Amino acid sequence: MADTAVATEQTCGICLEDPKDPLDLPCGHSFCDGCLNEWRSRYGVAEETRRRCPICRARIPPSKEMVATLLSLRATKRRLENDNETSLELYRDTCRHVEIAEEKVGKDWDGETVLQDRNDKQAVVMPDYVPMAVRKGDINTVLRWINVNRAEDRVNAIASAEIFGLPSLMIASGYGHLTLATLLLQLGADVDHRSTHGGTAISYLINANLDGVTKGDVNKMAKLLLSWGASFFPGRECSREYGISQARKYGKHELADLLESELGGRRCEIVNLLVQPELNGKTCVADEYLPGSNQYNVTLETKSKEVLVLSPDNLKRRDRTPQDCGYYIEFKNGRTIRHDFDSSEDCQAFVASLNRDDESQPVATEESEARAEQAAAELLAELGLDDSPNESFSNGCKAKKSKKKKKVGKKKKK
Numbered sequence: 001m002a003d004t005a006v007a008t009e010q011t012c013g014i015c016l017e018d019p020k021d022p023l024d025l026p027c028g029h030s031f032c033d034g035c036l037n038e039w040r041s042r043y044g045v046a047e048e049t050r051r052r053c054p055i056c057r058a059r060i061p062p063s064k065e066m067v068a069t070l071l072s073l074r075a076t077k078r079r080l081e082n083d084n085e086t087s088l089e090l091y092r093d094t095c096r097h098v099e100i101a102e103e104k105v106g107k108d109w110d111g112e113t114v115l116q117d118r119n120d121k122q123a124v125v126m127p128d129y130v131p132m133a134v135r136k137g138d139i140n141t142v143l144r145w146i147n148v149n150r151a152e153d154r155v156n157a158i159a160s161a162e163i164f165g166l167p168s169l170m171i172a173s174g175y176g177h178l179t180l181a182t183l184l185l186q187l188g189a190d191v192d193h194r195s196t197h198g199g200t201a202i203s204y205l206i207n208a209n210l211d212g213v214t215k216g217d218v219n220k221m222a223k224l225l226l227s228w229g230a231s232f233f234p235g236r237e238c239s240r241e242y243g244i245s246q247a248r249k250y251g252k253h254e255l256a257d258l259l260e261s262e263l264g265g266r267r268c269e270i271v272n273l274l275v276q277p278e279l280n281g282k283t284c285v286a287d288e289y290l291p292g293s294n295q296y297n298v299t300l301e302t303k304s305k306e307v308l309v310l311s312p313d314n315l316k317r318r319d320r321t322p323q324d325c326g327y328y329i330e331f332k333n334g335r336t337i338r339h340d341f342d343s344s345e346d347c348q349a350f351v352a353s354l355n356r357d358d359e360s361q362p363v364a365t366e367e368s369e370a371r372a373e374q375a376a377a378e379l380l381a382e383l384g385l386d387d388s389p390n391e392s393f394s395n396g397c398k399a400k401k402s403k404k405k406k407k408v409g410k411k412k413k414k
Helices: 002-010 033-040 064-082 089-105 129-136 139-148 168-174 178-186 201-210 218-227 240-249 253-260 344-360 366-383 393-413
Strands: 022-024 030-032 267-270 283-290 295-300 307-310 315-317 328-332 335-339
Touching: 022 033, 030 033, 064 089, 129 139, 129 168, 139 178, 168 178, 168 201, 178 218, 178 328, 201 218, 201 240, 218 253, 218 283, 240 253, 253 283, 283 307, 328 344
Parallel strands: none
Antiparallel strands: 022 030, 267 283, 267 315, 283 295, 295 307, 328 335
């Protein structure tokens, strides 16, 4: 009996496998997040049954994603009402989605009991100007906010509830900002970080592209996310099957082909290659699947960027990580510099040296930044110069420098 109890706790009550993103119900039964979502939306099953535990029929509380979506929609509805924009099509659509969200959460929801996963932790919430900067591809503003406080996980921060809690990587991906997305991943952004409504960067990229939001090359962005290990999850909008069907539906066949193959877009290590054994251990990106021969066109991660045709048996998936990213993008003085290497070991040594340099530098904090602003304001006051409180910090610094130079110049002329 004891062995049975342990096995039950360690397996999902629906798929009977080790739970992925496990959720524990108040009744004590545990399920995969994806399995429970599929249970909630099962076709042909009464609504009341879908809100009950599949094992004991105890009530299932709404998930944090369901509640966050409802609260976000209600906030948008209130904003439109406050702005007297109730005649817009957006307002009517929002009202309709509010009703759908309320139906999913359930009329008996008490406003407090929300289903959390075991690994749930409180995310940092970005001030509203940061997601707007991400949307515009304003790298300076985004990186400056992230680096102000390194003690917080700001690279994985989320937007406010009204913007559906979207992580910065998801927004950068959806709007096609390839360089910004790369920089975020190098800083440690979780490629599978899910928004409050359950979406991921790659699912948002696919849907945003089909809606005409994405401005950049969707295939390049998809390859970037896949090379960093982007996953697909059960559920209508986050599954691989849904992404493929939507891409085919809208004529994005190159994207569909990429998603359809097992290693398409993935970063891999070359293994068991007998004809060129010197390439074993080298890394590459599987750019294109060739169904006729069951092979891949791959590009080596070397300065030469040599292109080869290899069998799946010669490729072992090796996702990028901040410590082993294969190439490195630096952002200095408003410019990006790409570093390519002839081996992953060379890249890792380069990244390690950068990290050592960063550790030797003092860490900027909000307190130290405030002290610096105060000191600058006092200096300007002594010089008799005005400073506009409405300017951003960066723009203010530029204005201060230009004014100071002009003042000194006049004194020299005298």
